Amino acid sequence: xxxxxxxxxxxxxxxGCHLLPNNVVPTLxxxxxxxxxxxxxxxxxxxxxSPAAAIPSLPPNSTVTSTILPTTTPxxxxxxxxxxxxxxxxxxxxxxxxxxxxNFGHSEAKCQWLGVAGQVFDKSDQPMLNLVVAIKGLxxxxxxxxxxxxxxxxxxxxxxxxxxxxxxxxxxxxVQPLTIQLFDLKGNTLSNVVDFATFQxxxxxxxxxxxxxxx
Numbered sequence: 001x002x003x004x005x006x007x008x009x010x011x012x013x014x015x016g017c018h019l020l021p022n023n024v025v026p027t028l029x030x031x032x033x034x035x036x037x038x039x040x041x042x043x044x045x046x047x048x049x050s051p052a053a054a055i056p057s058l059p060p061n062s063t064v065t066s067t068i069l070p071t072t073t074p075x076x077x078x079x080x081x082x083x084x085x086x087x088x089x090x091x092x093x094x095x096x097x098x099x100x101x102x103n104f105g106h107s108e109a110k111c112q113w114l115g116v117a118g119q120v121f122d123k124s125d126q127p128m129l130n131l132v133v134a135i136k137g138l139x140x141x142x143x144x145x146x147x148x149x150x151x152x153x154x155x156x157x158x159x160x161x162x163x164x165x166x167x168x169x170x171x172x173x174x175v176q177p178l179t180i181q182l183f184d185l186k187g188n189t190l191s192n193v194v195d196f197a198t199f200q201x202x203x204x205x206x207x208x209x210x211x212x213x214x215x
Contacts (some may be wrong), residue, residue, distance in 0.1 A: 091120065091182050091191040094212040098196050100204035105157045105164070111202035114168040116209055117158045120150050120182065123213040127151075127161030130185060135165050137178030139198065144178060158208070167198065171205045174198040182211050 103113050116135060120128045129151030137144045148155070148163040155162035169179075177195035184190055191211055198207065 013034075028151060045098045067131050087189060089189055089191050090213055092212045092214050093191075093194055094121065094210035097208065097210050099208040100199065100201075101206050101208065102203045103206040105206070111171055111205065112169050113166070114171050114205045115164060116180065116196075116207045117155060117162060117164040117167040118208050118210040119162050120211040121213060123215055125212075127159060129161050131190065132183040132185065132187075133163050133165065133180065135167070135178055135180050137174070138176055139167060139174055139178065140172050149178060171200045171202060172198055178210055 003196050075149075097118070098116075103109065103115070103188045105117065120133075122128050122129050127150070131150045132147055133150065135144060136146075144167060146165050146167075148165045150163045151161045152163060155164040158164065176198050177197055179193045179195055181189070182191035183192050194209070196207060196209065199205075
């Protein structure tokens with residue numbers, strides 16, 4: 001009996017060894033090992049100093065939506081066009097001005113003289129004193145910016161309240177028109193700007209320009 005039990009135990013031991021696998025230690029599959037390596041690589045990237053470490057990753061299949069803020073349309077106020085009111089001046093050129101004649105006020109200069117002279121008349125056709133006559137422009141390549149006062153004693157040869165402006169010591173054809181304008185002593189504009197020309201002609205070296213109050 002005892003001998004039979006010993007043989008039964010030996011048989012059971014041999015059967016058990018045959019049924020067990022040769023390597024009972026579980027191993028990780030290649031897929032599981034690859035996943036673990038990817039996780040380690042991802043952790044090393046996140047902990048690095050690269051700018052991508054600060055950008056959080058989105059879950060798979062997630063959708064990013066943006067919110068469009070409404071734009072503000074300014075109210076249409078229309079175009080404002082400033083109204084240009086012309087300056088009303090009390091004086092204008094006297095009829096037939098300017099007149100070109102030979103210089104008689106400085107006859108000794110003959111053709112070595114070129115200038116403008118004249119008078120200013122009020123609404124009663126009386127000569128006015130102490131008004132400013134200004135002439136500007138270019139002549140013989142030189143800038144002209146001259147003024148004279150009506151009623152200057154030496155200009156009385158042109159009549160009471162006369163004025164005179166000497167432009168040059170020789171006659172010359174002006175390439176561009178010169179301008180003449182009338183002001184009061186405070187600088188207020190009394191006339192519009194008037195263009196005139198000069199000529200290289202000894203019979204036209206005195207230019208008479210008179211102003212008249214507009215009635």
